[in-house]
Amino acid sequence: MAENERTNFIWEAIKEDLAEGKNNGRVQTRFPPEPNGYLHIGHVKALTVDFLTAEKFGGVCNLRFDDTNPTKEKEEFVDAIMDDIHWLGFEYGNVYYASEQYDQIYAYALDLIRRGLAYVDDLSKEEIRAYRGTLTEPGKNSPYRDRTPEENMDLFLRMKNGEFPEGSHVLRAKIDMASPNINMRDPTIYRIKYAHHHRTGDKWCIYPMYDFAHPIGDALEGVTHSLCSLEYEIHRPLYNWVIDVCGFEQKPRQIEFARLNLTNTVMSKRLLRALVEGGYVSGWDDPRMPTLAGMRRRGFTSPAVRDFIDRVGVSKADSVVDCRLLDYCVRNDLNEKAMRAMAVLDPVRVVLTNVPEGTCEMCTIENHPKHPEMGTHEIPFTREIYIEREDFMIDAPKKFFRLKPDGEVRLKGAYIIRCERYDVDADGNVTCIYCTIDPESRSGSAGADRKVKGTIHWVSAAQSIPFEGRLYDSLVLDDTGETEVDAEDDSESEGQTNGPDFLRRLNPDSLKVVHGYAEPWLAQASVGDSFQFLRMGYFCKDKDSTDSLAVFNRVVPLKDSYKPE
């Protein structure tokens, strides 16, 4: 059975490490988010790889907040991140913060200075860039590169003590300004920032860079395999350099894999933040957002999200996954769990002429066709009802199985009705349909086995509740699946005057609101409960529903194999 066990290239690599006896057979990973935003579906892939890899090899996966840039980070985000991980059902071991490792990281920096492996540079940001060279030309040494360890030590201490303004000095690793790998051309490892850190407050005014803090954090925590996305591949030599130079005995191994991209949406935290801060969406949990908070509010379930990630797989090839696979996973999960109910989104009135006025029969309907243990509920049946406008067609084609003049159709859970006549307004819109019921055909009765080709959903006109359906059928962007992220302007610039380029691709149809009627039973639903409205899809009761109005988000539509013409 181990024969067919699912694996991936990362696990194969780890098996080889284990076979060579590395790390004494121990495997440890970490999920290292920067608390500068909410987790999105792309993070789920990363964190799933981290957690499942640890689980696979009987190790632990810790959570570490890579909070080395105080200007972007907030406590709100660390809370949201932990909530999201729990929602997904993963258990992390310890919780670490890079900011709690600052003392140790600082000590390693001092050691590098002492050994002549790091120096304080007085060059400006622009000068450093100029000295770095280009992709095709080597860089040249900074005039400050050969300062003595004593001089560097003095300068670095003064940096730490707040004697210099931001931007005036940085600490650089002394590696090789002519390296074909630009990341090795004396990378900056510490910079001055007079910023309030959400955890260390104003204790520090120098902060380590990712490239320095990350490998040290990994080593300090005992990480054996540091899994990350492809863009860090080029940083691996630097990662290994830091590990070596700091003298860590047990050397974590960095392995990179492709990050997740999804059609119809954008996965860049910078762009998601622009949507939130620019007011284009209601917040990080807007149901159109690919954030876990948004998807959760929309009604996506964690098993569905996990199944999706599992089906996507792990490789090193750049890819864009069709968002219809995610939809499939959601439908697949909800099909088993969601109770069946009826709501009419675009109502047209139907009068059942042979049902006496004042009649109110209760029809019993199963909550789930395949799970009788899920129980039943009652729906009031009255003389006047609403059906879906699209379920009636005057000039119906041959293969239209729903209601048409002189045609018969079954009202789900109730009677078979026949269309006798209908009213039309000046514009040709149907305003009312008159039908008769077959009294023998009531569901559950002896005559109920008569077959008609179609079954439609309905609600009582008098005994139903107002319904607002939000049809978030597309994620934030249109369906071109392309996202041009303008390389320019860092997220620090607030200028929202003319939003980023991609905002032009915001899908105006990504949120449609419809008003209709729902069966009374739905008034008892709790926020977060999901239902399948027959033919219309899966809906989840939204958090801002009120007693007088049932507000449901459409999680995902049902597949519809009916094709007109």
Place this chain on the structure above:
RNA sequence: UGGGGUGUAGCCAAGCGGCAAGGCAUGGGACUUUGACUCCCACAUACGCAAGGUUCGAAUCCUGCCACCCCAGCCA
């Protein structure tokens, strides 16, 4: 024109020298008091290259070429 990566169907993705798994999507059919679900069937003579080579045999090895992605933050 530097370096690091990746190229298997519309989209993901197995495959690791022995003759192309699987899923989504798509098309057809059966079933159906949800045109849903479920169930059948179809869907790469072909693996970036009408390129060389090794081999009895290559998607898998070697050479060359092409395409795309990443790197010149005092972001992560």
